[in-house]
Amino acid sequence: MRILGRLGLSARTHLLLEKHLTGETMDYRRIMALFFPVLIDQTFIVGLNLLNTAMISSSGVDAISAVSMVDTLNILFIQIFIAMATGGTVVVAQYKGSGNPSMVSTAAAGTIAAVSLLSLAIGLFVALLHGPLLGLLFGSATPEVLGSASTYLIGSGLSYMGLGIVQAVNAAMRGVGRTRVSMALSLIMNGLYVLLNLLLVIGLDMGVPGMTIAVNVARYAAAICALVVVLRMDTELRLRLRELVRVPWSMFKKMMAVGIPFAAEQVFFNGGKMMTQVFIVGMGTYAIAANAISGSLAMLYQVPSMALSLTLVTVVGQCVGARHFDDARKFIRGFLWLSALFFTVMALVLLPLFYPMVRLFNPPDAIIGDVFWIVLINALAQIPLWGISFVLPAGLRAAGDARYTSVIAMLSMWLFRIGLGYVLGVVLGIGIIGVWIAMNGEWGVRGLLFWRRYRSGKWQARSLV
Numbered sequence: 001m002r003i004l005g006r007l008g009l010s011a012r013t014h015l016l017l018e019k020h021l022t023g024e025t026m027d028y029r030r031i032m033a034l035f036f037p038v039l040i041d042q043t044f045i046v047g048l049n050l051l052n053t054a055m056i057s058s059s060g061v062d063a064i065s066a067v068s069m070v071d072t073l074n075i076l077f078i079q080i081f082i083a084m085a086t087g088g089t090v091v092v093a094q095y096k097g098s099g100n101p102s103m104v105s106t107a108a109a110g111t112i113a114a115v116s117l118l119s120l121a122i123g124l125f126v127a128l129l130h131g132p133l134l135g136l137l138f139g140s141a142t143p144e145v146l147g148s149a150s151t152y153l154i155g156s157g158l159s160y161m162g163l164g165i166v167q168a169v170n171a172a173m174r175g176v177g178r179t180r181v182s183m184a185l186s187l188i189m190n191g192l193y194v195l196l197n198l199l200l201v202i203g204l205d206m207g208v209p210g211m212t213i214a215v216n217v218a219r220y221a222a223a224i225c226a227l228v229v230v231l232r233m234d235t236e237l238r239l240r241l242r243e244l245v246r247v248p249w250s251m252f253k254k255m256m257a258v259g260i261p262f263a264a265e266q267v268f269f270n271g272g273k274m275m276t277q278v279f280i281v282g283m284g285t286y287a288i289a290a291n292a293i294s295g296s297l298a299m300l301y302q303v304p305s306m307a308l309s310l311t312l313v314t315v316v317g318q319c320v321g322a323r324h325f326d327d328a329r330k331f332i333r334g335f336l337w338l339s340a341l342f343f344t345v346m347a348l349v350l351l352p353l354f355y356p357m358v359r360l361f362n363p364p365d366a367i368i369g370d371v372f373w374i375v376l377i378n379a380l381a382q383i384p385l386w387g388i389s390f391v392l393p394a395g396l397r398a399a400g401d402a403r404y405t406s407v408i409a410m411l412s413m414w415l416f417r418i419g420l421g422y423v424l425g426v427v428l429g430i431g432i433i434g435v436w437i438a439m440n441g442e443w444g445v446r447g448l449l450f451w452r453r454y455r456s457g458k459w460q461a462r463s464l465v
């Protein structure tokens with residue numbers, strides 16, 4: 001009873017957690033210890049990004065439209081090296097579950113080296129080819145928007161390696177279950193980003209150039225902190241500098257088994273979102289701004305479930321490494337129910353606050369109605385659909401079943417979301433609301449396919465170690 005009192009749980013809640021989130025691999029207390037730092041991390045990331053979007057909106061509709069366009073590209077390229085980092089998390093977690101500390105350290109070092117080099121290569125590619133990329137995708141935007149977008153894209157590309165180092169260290173730490181370290185690094189990076197934006201964007205009125213400087217300083221400062229953690233402060237992995245500049249081929253192949261399908265998924269998935277952005281650009285600057293504001297608000301609802309998705313990779317990875325597949329199945333089901341519960345609570349809390357929150361972005365009155373309907377439809381659709389579309393594949397991927405999840409995600413995006421989005425948004429003239437309805441429908445299609453895969457049990461034969 002004293003334990004229950006310290007956790008603040010009733011006896012009934014304790015029994016429910018024991019039933020659904022306790023197994024041979026770990027109990028619900030361990031899962032909660034993994035989850036809450038990730039939840040805090042995601043809350044600050046999304047909340048601070050919301051503030052950053054609100055701050056840049058003070059520079060006008062052109063500025064927020066430029067940042068929105070470039071962030072579509074940023075997400076596409078950043079997700080490539082984050083996908084490789086996810087592969088590292090899976091390998092580290094499975095070795096951790098199998099009880100092999102030397103291979104845990106080797107996998108962690110390989111993750112940091114591979115992701116850092118990949119992020120550097122992608123960043124240089126983006127910075128050097130910023131003009132053709134923007135012209136090809138967003139050539140119909142106004143010259144003012146394209147000018148600001150060029151500045152922001154160059155700066156973003158140069159910052160990729162700093163972000164890559166942070167993401168790689170976070171991935172390794174999540175794999176061994178040290179989510180507090182990844183939380184601290186993310187708070188440093190995102191907190192510094194907001195403070196610099198307050199100084200440069202609001203205080204000095206530097207607009208998009210100020211935001212570009214802020215993102216580089218914040219990401220490289222956090223990267224330095226991340227390297228200090230793994231080289232000087234960490235007592236479990238015991239990494240040395242020379243281990244972070246080479247990638248063992250045997251370890252790299254294991255990472256690629258998860259990372260390459262996931263990276264391909266992210267390229268096609270975010271490429272599809274970028275194609276959607278292309279015909280949103282054709283709807284005009286107001287439509288671009290409405291999409292950006294709606295996306296920022298929608299992410300607030302997703303914070304707890306995004307944290308569940310990240311936590312599930314560690315949990316299922318360690319279960320599979322220990323060959324406790326019954327635990328993996330139980331925890332996946334439990335996390336899906338938690339996701340639906342969290343979305344319900346977030347909708348009840350945030351929908352009444354819509355108008356105060358949307359005013360943070362200084363939107364034109366003409367788009368507030370569209371933003372409201374987008375947020376309402378999305379909030380309701382996320383309750384049954386988001387978990388099976390995003391949390392469930394995270395569990396399958398953590399078991400090593402990356403190819404199936406990636407193929408389904410790619411096909412559903414290109415065959416359903418883009419086609420239906422174009423029909424609803426452009427052909428039928430529903431506009432930006434139609435694009436978001438198509439996105440919600442696509443979640444349901446691929447979520448049902450992921451659920452069938454989970455029920456089949458075929459994912460249990462994909463272990464990497």
